[in-house]
Amino acid sequence: MNYGEVLSYITKVTRAKVKPFKTWEGSKVKDWEFEIELLDVGKNIEVAEALAPVPVSAVAWTVKVEMLVRCITKINGEPFATQEQVDAYNKEHNLEGNNTISLIDYKKILIRKWDQVVVNALDTACNDLQEKHEKDLLGSVKKPEDLNEEEKEKAKADVEKTVEEVDKIQTGVQNSERSVEVAAYTEQENSQKKSEQK
Numbered sequence: 314m315n316y317g318e319v320l321s322y323i324t325k326v327t328r329a330k331v332k333p334f335k336t337w338e339g340s341k342v343k344d345w346e347f348e349i350e351l352l353d354v355g356k357n358i359e360v361a362e363a364l365a366p367v368p369v370s371a372v373a374w375t376v377k378v379e380m381l382v383r384c385i386t387k388i389n390g391e392p393f394a395t396q397e398q399v400d401a402y403n404k405e406h407n408l409e410g411n412n413t414i415s416l417i418d419y420k421k422i423l424i425r426k427w428d429q430v431v432v433n434a435l436d437t438a439c440n441d442l443q444e445k446h447e448k449d450l451l452g453s454v455k456k457p458e459d460l461n462e463e464e465k466e467k468a469k470a471d472v473e474k475t476v477e478e479v480d481k482i483q484t485g486v487q488n489s490e491r492s493v494e495v496a497a498y499t500e501q502e503n504s505q506k507k508s509e510q511k
Contacts, residue, residue, distance in 0.1 A: 332345065347385055347388055347438065348386045374432075393420060
């Protein structure tokens with residue numbers, strides 16, 4: 314069995330449909346649905362490489378753009394961008410050969426025209442999805458207020474047991490320190506008696 318492949322499969326990054334503007338009452342984009350996919354390590358490396366030449370002052374926005382071009386797959390059920398659209402853009406702007414832009418570059422052009430509130434809302438949706446994915450993989454830790462009575466009693470017993478263990482260790486350390494002090498004092502007394510006998 315190829316455990317590397319299996320691990321990739323069972324921890325596969327999440328894809329979800331989200332409505333990042335659903336709280337925007339009266340907005341024309343309130344009900345727009347985006348399909349987003351979390352980035353795997355390979356795509357995160359692409360983002361990091363794209364950020365390498367970027368000035369520090371532009372990193373905060375550039376990282377959002379680089380992430381969103383890779384996360385957003387569909388808008389309202391349609392592909393975010395297609396190769397046909399890229400080809401049309403290249404033709405319209407007379408871009409040929411090495412000057413043509415890629416699908417990723419085309420998406421960057423589109424996102425850079427969006428309002429910063431839109432970009433922030435989509436960034437938040439991606440972060441929320443990442444958090445949910447991590448909880449699904451790692452399991453969630455309950456807050457004390459979410460525990461039932463049985464769980465609270467067990468937690469209390471665990472704390473008391475830990476306190477007892479710590480007390481035993483501290484007592485052992487203190488006894489050990491006293492033993493060392495007594496041994497040192499006794500040795501000092503014996504040395505003194507020997508020197509007096511001489």
